[in-house]
């Protein structure tokens with residue numbers, strides 16, 4: 001049996017070394033559902049081409065904004081349906097691991113992919129949402145090292161508290177946005193407002209004052225070079 005630990009969110013990409021260590025301890029490997037390589041599909045192909053007959057997936061969710069567990073099954077099922085040639089059995093743990101310590105218990109709770117799982121499209125995802133703002137959260141190396149994940153947590157919590165969702169604003173992870181000396185950086189479009197040295201308290205203020213109140217948080221606003 002081949003075990004693959006699948007990082008579900010960008011926070012799990014940040015913790016790649018920890019995931020690799022946990023995978024190696026179980027004679028397994030690591031893949032990511034989004035934002036990093038190897039993708040889950042690429043890792044399944046690699047293992048299947050190498051002769052694996054059973055592949056067991058455990059989704060890892062150690063940070064904010066991970067997609068739901070069903071996405072692990074959907075992506076795995078999509079690969080399985082599209083796979084030409086010999087297909088291994090794919091088992092998927094029935095819940096996401098929120099800590100490394102959860103993994104071994106979850107490995108005993110798997111269910112196989114049948115091919116009957118939902119596909120990658122839905123009527124609900126046909127249209128561009130009506131969001132007013134795009135909130136670009138820098139996940140470049142400097143911003144990540146200076147605590148952006150904590151800001152993201154605060155941002156998501158405040159958005160939830162103020163009942164703001166995808167129809168209000170779109171939260172987007174980006175690579176380096178360039179004013180790295182001001183890390184962690186968050187920018188807001190189309191307002192062209194850039195925030196620097198953001199901490200969790202500031203992230204909460206950005207939601208309350210900027211997105212709800214309509215006034216940017218001037219104390220953390222960065223000047224724009226023209």
Ligand code: FES
Pocket residue numbers: 138139140141142143144175176177178179180183184185
């Ligand atoms: S790493 Fe965030 S602005 Fe450069």
